[in-house]
Amino acid sequence: GAVVSQHPSWVICKSGTSVKIECRSLDFQATTMFWYRQFPKQSLMLMATSNEGSKATYEQGVEKDKFLINHASLTLSTLTVTSAHPEDSSFYICSARRGQDVEQYFGPGTRLTVT
Amino acid sequence: AQSVTQPDIHITVSEGASLELRCNYSYGATPYLFWYVQSPGQGLQLLLKYFSGDTLVQGIKGFEAEFKRSQSSFNLRKPSVHWSDAAEYFCAVAAYNDMRFGAGTRLTVKP
Numbered sequence: 561g562a563v564v565s566q567h568p569s570w571v572i573c574k575s576g577t578s579v580k581i582e583c584r585s586l587d588f589q590a591t592t593m594f595w596y597r598q599f600p601k602q603s604l605m606l607m608a609t610s611n612e613g614s615k616a617t618y619e620q621g622v623e624k625d626k627f628l629i630n631h632a633s634l635t636l637s638t639l640t641v642t643s644a645h646p647e648d649s650s651f652y653i654c655s656a657r658r659g660q661d662v663e664q665y666f667g668p669g670t671r672l673t674v675t
Numbered sequence: 676a677q678s679v680t681q682p683d684i685h686i687t688v689s690e691g692a693s694l695e696l697r698c699n700y701s702y703g704a705t706p707y708l709f710w711y712v713q714s715p716g717q718g719l720q721l722l723l724k725y726f727s728g729d730t731l732v733q734g735i736k737g738f739e740a741e742f743k744r745s746q747s748s749f750n751l752r753k754p755s756v757h758w759s760d761a762a763e764y765f766c767a768v769a770a771y772n773d774m775r776f777g778a779g780t781r782l783t784v785k786p
Contacts, residue, residue, distance in 0.1 A: 603776045609772060657772070
């Protein structure tokens with residue numbers, strides 16, 4: 561149990577366009593979902609935390625107008641990168657927390673390349 | 676806020692040799708500790724975790740880790756490394772709604 565999926569697994573988009581990444585908890589209800597960003601050969605950096613039906617809480621330095629997060633249901637969160645630029649190219653990983661668990665369950669990641 | 680330090684950026688070991696990856700954490704309360712492995716272009720795979728109880732934790736793929744409160748450490752060990760263990764390893768400490776990762780240790784396995 562506790563499986564998290566992401567879609568797409570990789571995406572290429574042109575500079576200036578927007579791209580949406582979905583994160584789904586497949587076999588549990590996720591009270592909280594998290595979005596991380598990972599640059600090559602670096603660690604995961606938390607971008608934002610979202611609770612179902614509430615506005616996301618963004619980490620310092622993360623542009624909330626650029627990285628739109630919607631947590632519309634207990635099994636789905638989406639990250640939309642608006643007006644993407646090459647510097648937004650990265651590996652985006654979501655995770656989900658179940659009930660009162662401290663543990664987060666991670667998705668397989670989405671590779672975004674902006675050309 | 677909690678934090679994690681992985682002092683070794685890169686470690687090279689010979690296949691069949693033992694392995695220890697270091698992890699030190701900073702957290703005011705009892706920490707929830709994790710080790711993950713990540714292969715290139717892949718997501719994270721949980722190797723093991725410590726919440727409470729026995730301080731020696733067994734994980735998948737023959738890995739184990741020992742929680743030492745006095746040293747604020749949670750080092751990962753494996754008695755005999757296989758070539759397939761080459762990957763990036765991340766230590767993490769979590770509180771409610773907050774997980775922090777170390778910088779990672781890249782493991783290279785020599786034949």
